[in-house]
Amino acid sequence: MSTPRAEATGAGVIARLPRGLRVDRRCGEDPAGATRVRDAPASGRYQRMRGPAVVVYRIANGNHQQTGVVVEVSVEHYRAGRIRPHEATQPDRERLLEEFTEESGIERTPVTLAHSPDRALRSMTERITATEPDVDLTTGDGTRHTAWFRQDPDVARATELGLRAIDALYIADGHHRLAAAQRSAARHHRSPDHPAAFTLAALFPADEMRVFGYHRCLPVSRESAAAVLEKLGSLAVMERWEDPSAAIAEPGVAVVRYADEHHRLKLRPHDPDVHVRTSLDIVALDEELLPALGITPTSCGNGPPEHCRYSADGAVLLAAHPPSVEQIMAVSDAGLVMPPKSTWFAPKPASGLFLRDLTDLA
Numbered sequence: 001m002s003t004p005r006a007e008a009t010g011a012g013v014i015a016r017l018p019r020g021l022r023v024d025r026r027c028g029e030d031p032a033g034a035t036r037v038r039d040a041p042a043s044g045r046y047q048r049m050r051g052p053a054v055v056v057y058r059i060a061n062g063n064h065q066q067t068g069v070v071v072e073v074s075v076e077h078y079r080a081g082r083i084r085p086h087e088a089t090q091p092d093r094e095r096l097l098e099e100f101t102e103e104s105g106i107e108r109t110p111v112t113l114a115h116s117p118d119r120a121l122r123s124m125t126e127r128i129t130a131t132e133p134d135v136d137l138t139t140g141d142g143t144r145h146t147a148w149f150r151q152d153p154d155v156a157r158a159t160e161l162g163l164r165a166i167d168a169l170y171i172a173d174g175h176h177r178l179a180a181a182q183r184s185a186a187r188h189h190r191s192p193d194h195p196a197a198f199t200l201a202a203l204f205p206a207d208e209m210r211v212f213g214y215h216r217c218l219p220v221s222r223e224s225a226a227a228v229l230e231k232l233g234s235l236a237v238m239e240r241w242e243d244p245s246a247a248i249a250e251p252g253v254a255v256v257r258y259a260d261e262h263h264r265l266k267l268r269p270h271d272p273d274v275h276v277r278t279s280l281d282i283v284a285l286d287e288e289l290l291p292a293l294g295i296t297p298t299s300c301g302n303g304p305p306e307h308c309r310y311s312a313d314g315a316v317l318l319a320a321h322p323p324s325v326e327q328i329m330a331v332s333d334a335g336l337v338m339p340p341k342s343t344w345f346a347p348k349p350a351s352g353l354f355l356r357d358l359t360d361l362a
Helices: 034-043 075-079 091-104 119-129 153-164 175-188 222-235 281-293 325-333
Strands: 021-024 046-048 054-061 064-074 111-115 135-138 144-150 169-173 198-205 211-213 216-219 237-241 253-258 261-266 315-319 343-345 354-357
Touching: 054 119, 054 153, 064 075, 064 119, 064 153, 075 175, 091 175, 111 175, 119 144, 119 153, 169 175, 169 198, 169 325, 169 343, 175 198, 198 354, 216 281, 222 237, 222 253, 222 261, 222 281, 222 315
Parallel strands: 111 198
Antiparallel strands: 021 046, 021 354, 054 064, 054 144, 064 198, 111 169, 135 144, 211 343, 216 315, 237 261, 253 261, 253 315
16 A cells, blocks of 8 residues: 655645546546547547636535536646645556556546635636536436636636645545556656646535545344444443434444444544544544454445445444544645545546547647
């Protein structure tokens, strides 16, 4: 597992307006497989942007929406720690993604990055989103994707000034894709402006992003479930929730569910003097409570408990309160990472809506 260290820097992150971008205004089926992805630009579905453009991108699902910009970010700044992860990556998966991009010559999903809110960027996106979008579509999961394109020099200048004011970016989704881009850059890098020196990213202000936690499941039989629950109760204070509808994780309190029983598991009191990572509920679960049980947990989703892939009486489900975006950024700033499958940012950019055609840039 690997992760770059965060480094203090007085300079901003290098981000530029996307080049070689193609847009699917209909958002048909996302091309899968390196050959199909490589052939996608010639399919007639994608419109090629002529030259760099400001791309404002909004994702909305239910009563939530987030608005940002699609850009290219410097892979070197990921290596240097200005683009900061909160999860470690698996080298084998990095290699597979690198090989996929090498074979296809296409980046089809922007890495999702969070940044501290910037007044100038927000003002610019608000002005542009007050007009009719150039792309407006809804994917099968009910998520609405809208995008606006501007090639006006004044808008481009304002956007670039706003981007220069960003000191650090934080990976919300796409840890392995960015690590794969770094591997590719190390192989092909010839100049700071080479296509492989950048990768496609969607930047959103941190205060507009929504994060969920992943559940932990302990597969059990009916016979072993009672012993697991008893052991949990010996490790932390556990009380039964008589009203299952009230069983919602909150800071310091995890939900334990087995069959039709729901319990409140008190992890530990808040201590303002401990490091933010140590204070996270998912860390308390993964690194303190669950090892004491002697059972290897599995990650089993991030939605309501009924979405767990195990039946209600096939596993003890534990749902911890997710870390906040601010906590995630603090962990990243310290050069640390969380346990695997700690966070789930949603909604996500649509795969295949934007293509960065590296063959156009070579």
